Amino acid sequence: MMNEMPAVIEVIGLKKYFPLPRRHPGQARSQVHAVDGVSFTIGRGETLSLVGESGCGKSTVGRTILGLAKPTAGEVRLDGIRIDNLPRRKLRPLRRRMQVVFQDPYSSLNPRLRVREILAEPIANFSLAHSRAEFSARIAGLLQKVRLPADAAARFPHEFSGGQRQRIGIARALATEPEVIICDEAVSALDVSVKAQVVNLLADLQDELGLSLLFITHDLAIVEHLTHRVAVMYLGRIVEAADRDSLFTRPWHPYTQALLSAVPVPDPAASRQRMILKGDVPSPVDLPRGCRFQSRCPHVFARCRTEEPELRAVGEAQWVACHLDRRPGG
């Protein structure tokens, strides 16, 4: 996929299955197909958004990139180095280059540590500071980067609001001076105004530090102003990948269209057509034959029930996994 910018992260054919316990002896072992063949790249200084509904495997992709989960198949490369099969000891020095910000601002900070200790830990792990003064200077710098007052260092996480905690989480991610930050629903738990603050902060930090961001979210609205490219996931697969403009102006896949029609428009006069999906998401344990989206697709036809569509280019910067010849509704 698109390679204008040199890739920092390459994900190739990633699969992650979780085995289910057998219900009785001799039963064939079934598995949850959480991620089922996902490939993408993130360029240096680029933002890629991974969008999809809950349970589609998007967070598992993030955890696998970070080495928090081992993939069942496929590769993850950081700057060309394959990292998914590295033993812990060899992976550790590379961890410095990619960090994570989690969704829940409460459980993502250890309640028993002061902010200073939370931020000092990654610095100490990679020996980025050696004296008390160096530590203090780095921590003060981090707090300043995320726009928290310097006296925040001496406090405990429970003394902060959700948005402030999330910025502490961002400061911790920045502490190792990473090249990539994976934001796993990083703003989903926040109020709208605070959400905007944090998104703007991330965008500013990206400009300032040249960060690459993988933005994992279910909320297309929050992504629109921040992202360069978008990959839409459904049931463990990418169904559409495109640059921002193509995706938001000419969504191709019926699922993407449905997602976009659900984004609220801040104009009460605007008339819009809601596309409401009917039907249930198939179980990721027993996947249907053919297209994964067939049970909910309004344009389903015979071929969708037998053959699984592969990603194909439908525009200069747009790829889609759908059997339809033309863009539906376009």
Added chain:
Amino acid sequence: MSEFALPEEAAALPEILPPAVRRGRVAGFVLQHPGIAIGGGLIAVMTVLALAAPWLGTVDPQSLDPANMLIVPSAGHWFGTDMLGRDIYSRVIYGTRVSLVVGFVVALLASVIGMAIGLVSGFFRALDPVLMRVMDGILAIPSILLAIALMALTQGSVGNVIVAITISQVPQVARLVRGMVLGLREQPFVEAAIAAGTRTPRLIWRHIVPNTLAPVIVQATYICAVAMIIEAILDFIGAGVPPIVPSWGNIMAEGRALWQVKPFIVFFPAFFLSVTVLAVNLLGDGLRDMLDPRLGSRK
């Protein structure tokens, strides 16, 4: 990139941090946590009795005085004397030492050993099935029976009593800690620490252990209470510390035959045991209310 369609004032919200929490005064603490105050106070009194036993008007708890057998409580013998003429007051006060030592040491040992097993079991999953089956096996035997059986293998001494009761109590802590470790491992702050390059020993020490401590401390107080009761039971049936040692269980065992005519022999050690166990349980309940994050610390 960074311009987000947003009203200006939203970006400029002032950073208001709440004022630093001020420490409450003693009176406030007592009112807020009466269990800790009363239980802790009683335990403190018992500890003073145990430490200062020789200076509290006691005589040698083992000295026989056949001329003064079975005297009822009076000015000369506050709690009376037993059938060998020994001063029950002195024996009860010295008996405090045995109960407190057994209670405290068992609570400490069971917590430390149980925590170690729980951490290993929760963190190194290959060892988990083996360790937990052993713990289940111990738990399947009632702890009093297990302690009696273990004491039957050795001779009676305070050390052996402590070991026997500790073995029966370790699984409680191990299971508690293992469960918490399994939950904590999934917590985002633990995953973030792994992603930030924190090595396993430091991860356990900084992120796991401190977050398991509060429930373990509460559990330790209950173990302390149970250990004192089991110790008294072992003494009472003659499986505990040697009969010459003044312990509450021994005094009660000796007074049992005369319970109907001289009830004070059993009454005083039983009263002390009940009050001490009650105090430890009150302290445990108070600590649970204070330390449980779901009940207290978020307010």
